[in-house]
Amino acid sequence: MTQVDYLVIGAGMSGASVAYELAAHGTVAVLEAESAPGYHSTGRSAALYTRNYGPPVVQRINAASHRFFVEPPPGFADQALLRRRGALTVAAPGDEALLDPVLALAGPGNAIERVDAARAVAMASLLRPELVGAAAFEPGVMDMDVAAIHQGYLRGMKRRGATLVCDARVARIERRAGLWHVEAGSHAASARIVVNAAGAWADQVAHLAGVAPVGLVPKRRTAIIVEPPAAHAADLATMPAVDFAGADAYIKPDAGRIMASPGDQSPVAPQDIQPEELDIAMLVDFLERRTHLAVRRIARSWAGLRSFVADSCPVVGFDPLQPDFFWLAGQGGFGIMMAPALSQAATTLIREGRVSRVLADCGVGAEQLSPARLRR
Ligand SMILES: Cc1cc2nc3c(=O)[nH]c(=O)nc-3n(C[C@H](O)[C@H](O)[C@H](O)COP(=O)(O)OP(=O)(O)OC[C@H]3O[C@@H](n4cnc5c(N)ncnc54)[C@H](O)[C@@H]3O)c2cc1C
Numbered sequence: 001m002t003q004v005d006y007l008v009i010g011a012g013m014s015g016a017s018v019a020y021e022l023a024a025h026g027t028v029a030v031l032e033a034e035s036a037p038g039y040h041s042t043g044r045s046a047a048l049y050t051r052n053y054g055p056p057v058v059q060r061i062n063a064a065s066h067r068f069f070v071e072p073p074p075g076f077a078d079q080a081l082l083r084r085r086g087a088l089t090v091a092a093p094g095d096e097a098l099l100d101p102v103l104a105l106a107g108p109g110n111a112i113e114r115v116d117a118a119r120a121v122a123m124a125s126l127l128r129p130e131l132v133g134a135a136a137f138e139p140g141v142m143d144m145d146v147a148a149i150h151q152g153y154l155r156g157m158k159r160r161g162a163t164l165v166c167d168a169r170v171a172r173i174e175r176r177a178g179l180w181h182v183e184a185g186s187h188a189a190s191a192r193i194v195v196n197a198a199g200a201w202a203d204q205v206a207h208l209a210g211v212a213p214v215g216l217v218p219k220r221r222t223a224i225i226v227e228p229p230a231a232h233a234a235d236l237a238t239m240p241a242v243d244f245a246g247a248d249a250y251i252k253p254d255a256g257r258i259m260a261s262p263g264d265q266s267p268v269a270p271q272d273i274q275p276e277e278l279d280i281a282m283l284v285d286f287l288e289r290r291t292h293l294a295v296r297r298i299a300r301s302w303a304g305l306r307s308f309v310a311d312s313c314p315v316v317g318f319d320p321l322q323p324d325f326f327w328l329a330g331q332g333g334f335g336i337m338m339a340p341a342l343s344q345a346a347t348t349l350i351r352e353g354r355v356s357r358v359l360a361d362c363g364v365g366a367e368q369l370s371p372a373r374l375r376r
Contacts, residue, residue, distance in 0.1 A: 012040060013335055033167075055312050077145075096133045117135070126229075128290060131289075196329060212319075219307070222262055224283065225254060249283060
């Protein structure tokens with residue numbers, strides 16, 4: 001029987017990062033249902049740091065995470081966690097007004113510039129020039145090394161004395177005599193505080209503990225990897241990610257090939273989600289119309305879950321009705337880039353009842369993250 005101060009359920013980016021932060025202050029165990037951490041959403045992302053993505057609260061959390069990625073703690077990772085990518089939002093001729101909301105996000109330290117069609121095509125030669133009216137260019141968008149970030153947290157938490165148990169799906173959670181008692185297969189643990197970092201399964205885990213749900217909705221997102229045409233292969237090293245204004249689809253270079261997503265968000269039950277043939281067929285049709293890609297073979301396809309509550313902001317805080325049950329859920333499509341700031345905020349909320357200074361300085365308060373906002 002493991003006995004710790006903090007028991008974290010789930011070893012994706014959320015669970016690993018909060019375990020790392022908490023392990024500096026007490027004993028921590030992480031229970032992960034799968035045989036390896038990162039099997040679900042964390043291992044299936046597009047790996048983009050896009051500060052301006054998501055609702056305003058999320059954008060502030062993204063901004064607050066930037067410093068950690070650029071200057072991680074000593075020994076956290078052997079390589080850079082961010083690499084310059086840039087992003088173009090491209091509007092078709094006649095649709096240029098769709099760029100206005102993107103351009104309006106520009107501010108100090110947050111450059112977004114309008115570029116004409118010729119410059120956009122020079123940056124992303126895969127685009128069909130006749131279908132580009134204008135574009136908005138965001139130089140601050142970065143590729144994230146998700147595996148290095150996740151491993152950095154997992155290694156770091158172990159160095160701080162935390163333990164990770166895989167193949168340990170939590171199936172029972174009971175509160176007795178002021179402690180949580182948790183069973184996961186052959187493993188049993190007890191803790192003062194449970195942190196629910198179970199991704200798409202967070203409402204199900206809450207149910208096990210007798211805690212009311214926060215209304216989490218997992219949504220499927222599909223992605224494929226395809227070969228670029230030989231004539232464009234050399235351009236990929238410097239090509240930005242491309243969003244198509246008015247459509248949800250996007251593409252980005254990925255190790256010499258192209259990753260593309262239709263930007264789908266179909267609500268589904270939590271599961272080991274797989275891509276749907278129809279979503280892939282529609283994406284291929286879109287790519288062949290809007291770019292020079294001719295998709296003869298799909299090198300890889302996958303789907304992952306992005307889990308949202310009603311306001312699309314993360315849920316971070318103690319449950320208002322169940323003492324010592326802490327939520328770290330609802331990371332939607334931003335859970336990798338938010339992880340540094342959210343895990344630090346979760347830790348100060350758990351220990352001191354307030355969000356971290358860095359998040360407060362960005363204008364995010366505890367009430368904007370609290371599960372209580374979803375129960376009114
Ligand atoms: C296609 C796609 C593109 C994305 N692109 C980006 C992007 O560019 N940038 C970005 O920042 N984010 C992106 N995201 C979102 C990001 O991947 C997620 O927000 C993030 O990975 C969520 O991490 P998590 O740890 O909360 O969830 P998960 O990684 O799903 O981890 C939850 C873990 O909990 C475990 N678990 C569940 N139930 C139990 C139980 N009962 N007992 C024990 N363990 C349990 C699961 O096995 C799982 O490992 C994208 C997501 C997708 C799908």
